[in-house]
Amino acid sequence: MVFFPSAINQYFSEAEGTIVLENLRQIVQIVDDNVTEYLTGKDMNGIKIIGSESKDLAVVVVDGVIKDIGRLIDLEAKLDLSTSPRYDCGGGCLLPGLVDGHSHPVFAGDRVHEFAMKLAGATYMEVQAAGGGIHFTTTKTREAPKTALIANFKKIADQMIKFGTTTLEAKSGYGLNWETELKMLEAIEEVAADHPLEISGTFCGAHAIPKDKNEHEQSREIVDKMIPKLRQLQREGQLKSLENIDVFCEKGVFEIETSKEILTTGKNAGFHINFHADELHPLNGAEMGASIGARAMSHLEEISEKGISAMALSGTVATLLPSTAYMLRLKPPPARDMIEKGVIVALGSDFNPNAYCLSMSMIMHLACVTFKMSMPEALVAATLNSAHSLGRGKSHGAIAVNRIADFILIDAPKWEHLIYQFGGHSTIISAVFKRGKIVYQKTA
Numbered sequence: 001m002v003f004f005p006s007a008i009n010q011y012f013s014e015a016e017g018t019i020v021l022e023n024l025r026q027i028v029q030i031v032d033d034n035v036t037e038y039l040t041g042k043d044m045n046g047i048k049i050i051g052s053e054s055k056d057l058a059v060v061v062v063d064g065v066i067k068d069i070g071r072l073i074d075l076e077a078k079l080d081l082s083t084s085p086r087y088d089c090g091g092g093c094l095l096p097g098l099v100d101g102h103s104h105p106v107f108a109g110d111r112v113h114e115f116a117m118k119l120a121g122a123t124y125m126e127v128q129a130a131g132g133g134i135h136f137t138t139t140k141t142r143e144a145p146k147t148a149l150i151a152n153f154k155k156i157a158d159q160m161i162k163f164g165t166t167t168l169e170a171k172s173g174y175g176l177n178w179e180t181e182l183k184m185l186e187a188i189e190e191v192a193a194d195h196p197l198e199i200s201g202t203f204c205g206a207h208a209i210p211k212d213k214n215e216h217e218q219s220r221e222i223v224d225k226m227i228p229k230l231r232q233l234q235r236e237g238q239l240k241s242l243e244n245i246d247v248f249c250e251k252g253v254f255e256i257e258t259s260k261e262i263l264t265t266g267k268n269a270g271f272h273i274n275f276h277a278d279e280l281h282p283l284n285g286a287e288m289g290a291s292i293g294a295r296a297m298s299h300l301e302e303i304s305e306k307g308i309s310a311m312a313l314s315g316t317v318a319t320l321l322p323s324t325a326y327m328l329r330l331k332p333p334p335a336r337d338m339i340e341k342g343v344i345v346a347l348g349s350d351f352n353p354n355a356y357c358l359s360m361s362m363i364m365h366l367a368c369v370t371f372k373m374s375m376p377e378a379l380v381a382a383t384l385n386s387a388h389s390l391g392r393g394k395s396h397g398a399i400a401v402n403r404i405a406d407f408i409l410i411d412a413p414k415w416e417h418l419i420y421q422f423g424g425h426s427t428i429i430s431a432v433f434k435r436g437k438i439v440y441q442k443t444a
């Protein structure tokens with residue numbers, strides 16, 4: 001197997017123009033237009049799939065955008081493909097590149113020692129109250145030079161690409177002071193500019209209350225100082241990848257009113273609201289988020305009935321995080337209720353030192369088994385709907401004409417193998433394409 005991240009950018013600069021992906025057995029489009037931004041309810045089970053036992057399907061990509069899809073013979077009759085480079089898909093199945101709607105991939109150190117504590121019965125907040133958890137990672141991240149954070153994130157980004165993630169939401173939040181929050185956002189910016197993984201950055205200075213401050217003092221820092229500084233930097237053309245604002249809205253962390261103030265200040269500064277809500281305690285965070293026009297909320301294990309209705313009405317995406325609920329042994333969020341009531345459900349890896357899983361195919365498998373989602377629902381949630389949670393629902397997350405050509409190719413007779421083969425992502429994914437260019441290829 002060969003993985004060549006260092007060659008990626010060179011490839012990017014050389015591979016403009018037309019490319020034909022041929023010899024496909026299945027193309028899992030999800031939707032066949034570039035208008036539908038998300039799917040809800042029963043429509044999540046009605047994904048569009050083109051199949052051919054004779055493996056004669058193809059996709060034509062021009063300058064990173066999908067130009068046409070169908071049987072190769074029909075495409076050749078319509079378009080002049082005589083000189084276009086071909087990529088032999090070997091009779092496999094093509095799916096949209098996966099979109100990870102929630103991650104914390106910039107940090108120093110690990111927390112393997114805490115996994116043992118949690119297995120022995122300590123809760124997430126007990127570990128944090130003892131100075132561990134986010135506080136442990138904050139200390140390590142404050143100490144680390146930016147170059148080390150970038151190098152670590154690049155390694156993670158390489159793995160994510162290899163496992164089929166082509167677009168990622170990535171948070172700060174292990175600095176909690178201006179200096180280190182900025183260092184993290186600059187690390188995200190550098191990786192976004194230099195790596196094929198497409199990144200939607202999120203400011204999460206309200207991820208925890210630092211040890212030298214209380215809730216009020218930290219919120220004043222964020223509202224009065226950090227958000228205005230970020231806005232100024234963006235006016236100057238910096239931090240282009242920064243799109244969202246986040247808060248860990250939780251009992252004993254940032255309570256509802258404080259969270260609301262931080263989030264609305266962020267929204268007024270031009271960021272999209274995308275925050276942690278109703279994870280460990282039922283605070284009615286979902287109702288609050290819906291009322292202030294949040295684009296997405298994550299976790300939601302403790303969401304209320306009213307919160308579900310409010311999210312369905314506001315069109316706020318519920319980004320569910322199966323690995324976290326699994327490893328913290330939380331009550332699963334009511335995914336079935338959400339889907340039945342019309343909430344837009346997406347998925348995220350929540351990759352962080354607490355929940356160290358970056359494979360979105362494992363996340364989909366967990367969503368099916370622990371949240372009782374069907375395989376098509378999980379795939380929609382990890383593609384089109386998570387793209388929508390990042391404002392990319394018309395351009396990413398589906399294989400349709402005029403959408404961005406982000407694909408994964410799997411070596412299997414049916415697309416469902418991507419979810420069914422739990423932990424099989426390294427062997428089943430044979431290639432990954434970002435904007436039509438190959439960014440990962442497995443060799444025998």
Ligand SMILES: N=CN[C@@H](CCC(=O)O)C(=O)O
Nearest residue numbers: 133134248324350352353354
């Ligand atoms: N719950 C808050 N934040 C993260 C965990 C971050 C950490 O523990 O380092 C989450 O989404 O699970």
Ligand SMILES: [Zn+2]
Nearest residue numbers: 102104276350
């Ligand atoms: Zn998180």
